[in-house]
Amino acid sequence: MTATDTGQREVTVAAVARRAPLVRGYRFELVKLVSQWRIRLLVLACWIAPALFVAAVSRQSTLPSDTLFGRWMHATGWAGPLVMLGFAGTWALPLLTSLVAGDVFAAEDRLGTWRHLLVAVRSPRRIFVAKSLASLTVILVLVAGLACSSAVGGLASVGNQPLVGLDGRLLAPGDAAGRVLLAWICALAPTLALAAIGLLGSVALGRSSMGLLLPPLVALGMQVAQMLPLPVAVRLALPGYAFIAWNGLFTSPGQLGPLLIGIAVSLVWAVLATALAYLLFVRRDFTNPAYDGSGRRAITVGALPLAALTALTVAVIAVATPSMGSGIKQDKVQHSLATAFAHLYRLQTRQLHRPAVTEAQLRTTAACSKSDGQGAQEGAGNDWRCVVTWHLPGIAVAGQAIYQLDVGSDGRFVADGDGPKEVNGYFLVRTSTGDAPNPLWQFDGNVELLDTTSKG
Amino acid sequence: MDALHAVRARGITKSFGEVVALDGVDLDVTQGQIHGLVGPNGAGKTTLLGLLLGLAVADGGRLEILGRPVERALAVPDGVAGFVDGPGLYPSLTARQNLAALARLRGHDARTAGIDEVLDQVGLTDVADDRARGFSLGMRQRLGLAAALLVKPRLLVLDEPSNGLDPAGKRHVHGVLHRLAADGTSVVVSSHRMDDVEALCSEVTILATGRVVFSGPLTKLAAENRELDYRVRTSDPVAARRLAADTTGIRLVDDAGTRQDAEVLVVRALVPALDELVAGIVRSGVAVRELAPVVSPLEAAFLALTDQQEAGR
Numbered sequence: 001m002t003a004t005d006t007g008q009r010e011v012t013v014a015a016v017a018r019r020a021p022l023v024r025g026y027r028f029e030l031v032k033l034v035s036q037w038r039i040r041l042l043v044l045a046c047w048i049a050p051a052l053f054v055a056a057v058s059r060q061s062t063l064p065s066d067t068l069f070g071r072w073m074h075a076t077g078w079a080g081p082l083v084m085l086g087f088a089g090t091w092a093l094p095l096l097t098s099l100v101a102g103d104v105f106a107a108e109d110r111l112g113t114w115r116h117l118l119v120a121v122r123s124p125r126r127i128f129v130a131k132s133l134a135s136l137t138v139i140l141v142l143v144a145g146l147a148c149s150s151a152v153g154g155l156a157s158v159g160n161q162p163l164v165g166l167d168g169r170l171l172a173p174g175d176a177a178g179r180v181l182l183a184w185i186c187a188l189a190p191t192l193a194l195a196a197i198g199l200l201g202s203v204a205l206g207r208s209s210m211g212l213l214l215p216p217l218v219a220l221g222m223q224v225a226q227m228l229p230l231p232v233a234v235r236l237a238l239p240g241y242a243f244i245a246w247n248g249l250f251t252s253p254g255q256l257g258p259l260l261i262g263i264a265v266s267l268v269w270a271v272l273a274t275a276l277a278y279l280l281f282v283r284r285d286f287t288n289p290a291y292d293g294s295g296r297r298a299i300t301v302g303a304l305p306l307a308a309l310t311a312l313t314v315a316v317i318a319v320a321t322p323s324m325g326s327g328i329k330q331d332k333v334q335h336s337l338a339t340a341f342a343h344l345y346r347l348q349t350r351q352l353h354r355p356a357v358t359e360a361q362l363r364t365t366a367a368c369s370k371s372d373g374q375g376a377q378e379g380a381g382n383d384w385r386c387v388v389t390w391h392l393p394g395i396a397v398a399g400q401a402i403y404q405l406d407v408g409s410d411g412r413f414v415a416d417g418d419g420p421k422e423v424n425g426y427f428l429v430r431t432s433t434g435d436a437p438n439p440l441w442q443f444d445g446n447v448e449l450l451d452t453t454s455k456g
Numbered sequence: 457m458d459a460l461h462a463v464r465a466r467g468i469t470k471s472f473g474e475v476v477a478l479d480g481v482d483l484d485v486t487q488g489q490i491h492g493l494v495g496p497n498g499a500g501k502t503t504l505l506g507l508l509l510g511l512a513v514a515d516g517g518r519l520e521i522l523g524r525p526v527e528r529a530l531a532v533p534d535g536v537a538g539f540v541d542g543p544g545l546y547p548s549l550t551a552r553q554n555l556a557a558l559a560r561l562r563g564h565d566a567r568t569a570g571i572d573e574v575l576d577q578v579g580l581t582d583v584a585d586d587r588a589r590g591f592s593l594g595m596r597q598r599l600g601l602a603a604a605l606l607v608k609p610r611l612l613v614l615d616e617p618s619n620g621l622d623p624a625g626k627r628h629v630h631g632v633l634h635r636l637a638a639d640g641t642s643v644v645v646s647s648h649r650m651d652d653v654e655a656l657c658s659e660v661t662i663l664a665t666g667r668v669v670f671s672g673p674l675t676k677l678a679a680e681n682r683e684l685d686y687r688v689r690t691s692d693p694v695a696a697r698r699l700a701a702d703t704t705g706i707r708l709v710d711d712a713g714t715r716q717d718a719e720v721l722v723v724r725a726l727v728p729a730l731d732e733l734v735a736g737i738v739r740s741g742v743a744v745r746e747l748a749p750v751v752s753p754l755e756a757a758f759l760a761l762t763d764q765q766e767a768g769r
Contacts, residue, residue: 017532032546037548113544113546119511119530286511
């Protein structure tokens with residue numbers, strides 16, 4: 001500083017203030033999130049409640065058999081985290097992402113802290129990245145909690161036993177553990193898509209509670225869409241499909257086509273929604289006292305590109321995979337049922353200490369018809385009736401069993417045994433150690449909607 | 457660039473859509489000076505303070521802060537701190553955590569950033585570890601000031617810093633600002649409270665509908681002002697009234713019907729005429745016990761200038 005002839009001090013030319021490094025901004029955002037009681041309670045709940053839930057349900061006499069793998073919760077601890085994954089994809093993850101990502105920008109609007117934050121960080125871009133990464137971190141911690149906690153609850157209460165896959169094949173505990181882990185990792189993709197939608201809502205709608213509601217509303221919309229008889233290409237083009245497609249990891253060979261498409265679609269949604277949120281955020285004028293959400297621009301910059309993405313994805317999938325129908329065809333239903341039956345028959349054979357047979361020896365086939373053969377023999381519905389035929393070595397007469405199938409529009413089916421009683425007509429079988437659940441009485445299966453996976 | 461000015465703005469304009477928030481605003485803030493910014497609601501004070509903090513860039517004109525031209529948003533020089541529209545605090549963090557987070561963002565070690573010192577300066581040491589959620593408006597204001605002090609500012613920009621402060625708190629904050637100014641920090645303060653501005657500021661800029669209607673020392677504002685109403689309490693109100701009626705340039709304000717105190721005389725005059733009246737009263741052997749403007753010169757000027765501006769729209 002130099003003295004002037006008036007005796008006052010000169011103002012030395014100051015350097016432009018530096019922007020706060022991203023790492024510090026990220027840490028600050030994380031501190032803010034973790035200091036909220038709501039987030040602390042969520043973390044606690046995600047790391048404790050699933051273990052208690054799985055342990056409690058596994059000890060009940062009635063199992064949640066309408067949930068995938070729910071009927072196996074007595075048999076193995078690895079069914080618990082899969083039941084939890086089904087529940088999480090439907091309810092927990094949309095809600096968790098909305099409470100974290102859906103509020104991370106809106107909270108600053110509510111608190112009136114944007115100007116303070118901008119003056120401190122001096123870069124809207126870094127604020128956006130820091131907030132996105134911090135909310136992603138918290139969401140990952142929550143998802144990890146759901147997965148780990150439910151696995152611990154299942155293993156502690158039931159044990160590390162083999163898991164029956166969706167094709168009836170018995171998966172060794174190590175194999176089951178790997179697939180369970182992979183299934184949860186796959187579910188991260190649609191979770192990221194929902195989180196990005198949450199970010200977009202939080203940026204676009206300001207302090208309005210609609211921003212918070214956006215991920216659950218989108219997730220609900222996707223679930224409703226998956227229940228409708230939509231063409232396969234539309235179904236796969238929705239970002240929530242990966243919440244269902246992980247089922248394909250539990251068949252041999254894995255139904256990886258729909259899973260990979262679902263993950264790719266989810267990730268594209270995550271990237272696009274985040275980019276749109278970023279564009280809206282960096283264009284915002286933080287000195288405008290009248291600002292309360294992006295209003296009309298939220299629709300043009302936010303919603304329209306996502307609608308265009310959906311249309312484009314449908315077109316690409318329709319061209320790349322010749323699957324514009326329901327994807328549930330008679331031959332695929334018959335194949336899936338026969339495969340699952342053969343594997344489960346071997347399981348029942350071991351339970352009853354009968355002579356071992358192989359799937360090749362059984363030569364299992366299924367003949368299925370829908371609506372007693374009336375109308376098109378494809379599509380979802382609970383009016384599928386199948387007759388399964390198998391052979392035993394040294395016995396000339398083929399065995400036959402009847403199943404009623406309830407096939408969902410997502411390809412999942414429940415096969416309900418209709419007799420004969422000794423094979424699949426009763427829920428228990430009498431073993432040398434007492435009564436045991438009959439694996440052929442009721443079981444879950446999965447019809448791959450695409451025609452891409454080779455049949456095993 | 458004038459080396460003595462922490463802020464030098466020429467012809468600043470800023471619009472939000474069709475709303476013109478600032479229309480050719482000039483502003484000079486000398487180093488080590490507390491400069492008041494007053495104006496009615498919607499005059500553009502907050503927008504101007506936002507520009508000084510770098511929250512936005514002006515649509516037109518030239519702005520220099522601490523000797524450096526500001527040409528884009530968030531590119532103000534190091535050493536500028538403050539708040540507009542209230543201090544930004546996170547209610548789930550304690551006062552100390554709020555400051556520590558800010559210190560870390562700026563690359564300082566929270567343990568050596570002087571958090572205890574600034575908390576002590578604003579009188580919040582006792583509640584340093586309480587969450588900001590439970591703070592009163594006055595405490596929040598003080599914590600906001602502490603956050604600004606943490607960066608050892610050379611230009612401090614404060615929007616209504618006395619809002620919510622009790623008299624003791626206000627005196628405390630005023631003391632802090634005076635000490636900062638004495639140490640060479642320039643302070644720009646906006647306020648609706650004219651008594652605050654008069655107590656704090658040596659210079660003032662009055663804004664109305666986005667334009668500067670006055671800028672300069674408070675003394676000049678008072679001198680430039682037209683007639684003011686003064687309360688005169690004397691030992692002989694009857695004699696004083698007679699003398700006032702006989703003095704050129706003095707008008708008696710006929711408020712006897714509403715006035716509670718019969719000893720008080722209210723006259724409207726310019727300063728020279730008032731001086732003559734007081735001399736006359738004293739010469740006639742009547743004691744002058746109280747002499748004060750009914751409204752402060754600043755408030756009177758503010759009302760006159762802003763009314764004039766509003767009327768001219």
